[in-house]
Amino acid sequence: MIQITLPDGSKRDFQSGSTPMDVAISISEGFARNVISAKFNNKTVETTTPLLENGNLTLYTFNEPEGKKAFWHSSAHVLAQSITSFYPNVKLTIGPAIDHGFYYDVDLGKDVISEKDFQTIENKFLELARGKHEFRMREVSKADALTKYREEGNQYKVELIENLTDGDITFCDHSDFTDLCRGGHIPNTGLIKAVKVMSAAGAYWRGDEKNNQLTRIYGVSYPKQKMLTEYLELLEEAKKRDHRKLGKELELFAFSAKVGQGLPLWLPKGAALRDRLEQFLKKAQKKAGYEMVITPHIGQKELYVTSGHYEKYGADSFQPIHTPKEGEEFLLKPMNCPHHCEIYNVKPYSYKELPKRFAEFGTVYRYEQSGELHGLTRVRGFTQDDAHIFCTPDQLDEEFKNVIDLVLYVFKSLSFENFTAQVSLRDPENKEKYIGSDENWKKAEDAILSATKEKGLDYVVEYGEAAFYGPKLDFMVKDALGRSWQLGTIQVDYNLPERFDLQYKGADNQLHRPVMIHRAPFGSMERFIAVLLEHTAGKFPLWLTPEQVIILPISQKYQKYAEKVLHLLENSEIRALVDDRNEKTGRKIRDAELNKIPFMVIVGEQEEQDGTVSIRKQGEGDQGTISISEFISLLHTEINSTLEQF
Numbered sequence: 001m002i003q004i005t006l007p008d009g010s011k012r013d014f015q016s017g018s019t020p021m022d023v024a025i026s027i028s029e030g031f032a033r034n035v036i037s038a039k040f041n042n043k044t045v046e047t048t049t050p051l052l053e054n055g056n057l058t059l060y061t062f063n064e065p066e067g068k069k070a071f072w073h074s075s076a077h078v079l080a081q082s083i084t085s086f087y088p089n090v091k092l093t094i095g096p097a098i099d100h101g102f103y104y105d106v107d108l109g110k111d112v113i114s115e116k117d118f119q120t121i122e123n124k125f126l127e128l129a130r131g132k133h134e135f136r137m138r139e140v141s142k143a144d145a146l147t148k149y150r151e152e153g154n155q156y157k158v159e160l161i162e163n164l165t166d167g168d169i170t171f172c173d174h175s176d177f178t179d180l181c182r183g184g185h186i187p188n189t190g191l192i193k194a195v196k197v198m199s200a201a202g203a204y205w206r207g208d209e210k211n212n213q214l215t216r217i218y219g220v221s222y223p224k225q226k227m228l229t230e231y232l233e234l235l236e237e238a239k240k241r242d243h244r245k246l247g248k249e250l251e252l253f254a255f256s257a258k259v260g261q262g263l264p265l266w267l268p269k270g271a272a273l274r275d276r277l278e279q280f281l282k283k284a285q286k287k288a289g290y291e292m293v294i295t296p297h298i299g300q301k302e303l304y305v306t307s308g309h310y311e312k313y314g315a316d317s318f319q320p321i322h323t324p325k326e327g328e329e330f331l332l333k334p335m336n337c338p339h340h341c342e343i344y345n346v347k348p349y350s351y352k353e354l355p356k357r358f359a360e361f362g363t364v365y366r367y368e369q370s371g372e373l374h375g376l377t378r379v380r381g382f383t384q385d386d387a388h389i390f391c392t393p394d395q396l397d398e399e400f401k402n403v404i405d406l407v408l409y410v411f412k413s414l415s416f417e418n419f420t421a422q423v424s425l426r427d428p429e430n431k432e433k434y435i436g437s438d439e440n441w442k443k444a445e446d447a448i449l450s451a452t453k454e455k456g457l458d459y460v461v462e463y464g465e466a467a468f469y470g471p472k473l474d475f476m477v478k479d480a481l482g483r484s485w486q487l488g489t490i491q492v493d494y495n496l497p498e499r500f501d502l503q504y505k506g507a508d509n510q511l512h513r514p515v516m517i518h519r520a521p522f523g524s525m526e527r528f529i530a531v532l533l534e535h536t537a538g539k540f541p542l543w544l545t546p547e548q549v550i551i552l553p554i555s556q557k558y559q560k561y562a563e564k565v566l567h568l569l570e571n572s573e574i575r576a577l578v579d580d581r582n583e584k585t586g587r588k589i590r591d592a593e594l595n596k597i598p599f600m601v602i603v604g605e606q607e608e609q610d611g612t613v614s615i616r617k618q619g620e621g622d623q624g625t626i627s628i629s630e631f632i633s634l635l636h637t638e639i640n641s642t643l644e645q646f
Helices: 020-027 029-034 065-086 115-129 142-152 155-162 225-241 243-249 268-287 301-307 309-313 337-344 393-413 438-454 495-499 525-536 556-571 585-594 605-610 628-642
Strands: 002-005 011-014 037-040 043-045 055-060 101-107 136-139 170-174 177-180 194-204 213-222 298-300 329-332 356-365 381-391 419-425 459-463 472-478 484-493 515-520 549-553 576-578 599-603 612-617 621-627
Touching: 011 020, 020 029, 020 055, 037 065, 055 065, 065 101, 065 115, 065 170, 065 177, 065 194, 065 213, 115 194, 142 155, 155 177, 194 225, 213 225, 225 243, 225 525, 243 525, 268 356, 268 381, 268 393, 268 525, 298 301, 301 309, 301 329, 301 337, 301 495, 337 356, 337 381, 337 495, 337 515, 381 393, 381 525, 393 438, 393 472, 393 484, 393 515, 419 438, 438 472, 438 484, 484 495, 484 525, 495 515, 549 556, 549 585, 556 576, 556 599, 556 605, 556 628, 585 599, 599 605, 605 612, 605 621, 612 628, 621 628
Parallel strands: 002 055, 419 459, 549 576, 549 599
Antiparallel strands: 002 011, 037 043, 037 055, 101 213, 136 170, 170 177, 194 213, 298 329, 356 381, 381 515, 419 472, 472 484, 484 515, 599 612, 612 621
């Protein structure tokens, strides 16, 4: 007999060789029908895998991320089978699950798959799925695996297998289809009831531009047709909210081929929006005791060698900048933190002067392949709302919790009410990816977990997601469409203070090492604005929007009164403008609606006589006629209701 421990802590005895599905059936047959994947002793297994020892078992349905992963990975196998039925000479490479759906990279040779082929592939996919073919794993020797794929002329699978260890190689079979695979599948293909081939794009083998270009086929699948329909409707709404589309319509930002890919140009309205966000955060930071600093966009190579960034980013970053002086080498800065360490090092500090909180809206640069670039969410140059806190170990807990409060204030003021926290720790099985001692990592990880628990945050722990120099607390925000985005981040770092030999004089008159907190509530201005655009569909909170009011005189005769209203609004710190075009009022209203200006003020003969304004609200229509002072009061009330005090 073996003892199986379930997530709720309950223990059950089973015959050795029982499967996760046997365990599921013992709980409830109804529950078992929905179980599609499992994890045993922290290893993903099949629902049919024999369990031969005591251990912890977690069963997953499609409702859990792990269940979706197994579902979509299994779907990738069926997609590959469908493609091979039409393109028998295709060379398969890899087909993983992704955040939403899956893809398979294939080498089609001279053949092409385009949108006109998608329906045919979908039909074949569903035909194969209806066969209810079981997914079965089997071990294969390295020699046999290499023989199979060499005979097929598939150099991609050969390369993968050559890098694997004999004894760790498995094939997955379903129907008459076999693929190299590590595992993690649903019980059978019949669970897949709906599928949509989403797109086909180019992708380099192993992401290297020097390698062959493959075709990447993206798809998504569901256990119910209704779920697919709902997802496709969500995508249609997402298209309307695409920040690239809205950014162009609202004249916020642009890109130029001459300037370069991934380098956004901020237009006047976009620059005003950014400035509002910066001023909003600067005001809160000032109250919280931060000091603003400014650092250069470049630094000597040695700076980044010291910090460890050169080792981590050097090969994949921009080429060095050489000056006329022999041997002098600079790099575009990938992070602001090394510069801030050097600011700390300018003068000695005592424990009485700590913490020091240095903040900067600092632009950093990282090379991204052109295929990875996407609007403002993935760029080559971006500005971080960066700050670094240098404190004593005794101050760490309070400082970390204060940063959490600042992040929550930012989210609340921008209507991001739905979020979870992710505690990102290092991979205990792959410590060479990180710098620093085990002792320092433990202290940093314990500090984050303690503060997160004390603040009562809804959080999950993810291993392997830490920064190379320390663990972090990431905030995963859900937008209006239910999509999750990583925005704010807080990191604890014992390593950079060691690398830069940072010190302070303690109460014992001895030199000690400060602890460093990295934090960015927005994350980056570019990414944050992109997410905010899609979350609000361009309808920003009134306090933030670049143009709060547009005044529409019904004819040129009322231009002077319109300007009088403008001055009164501006004197009350309301951002307004006058539409003085020689256009009909209906056209002006329509254009204001399209530009998502929150309030329209219409003025004519009656309004001029009475000293009033007729109000329209964006998306809501006519709001009646009121005095200018009442209108100003209304605006201030709405601004104050959405902008919390820090």
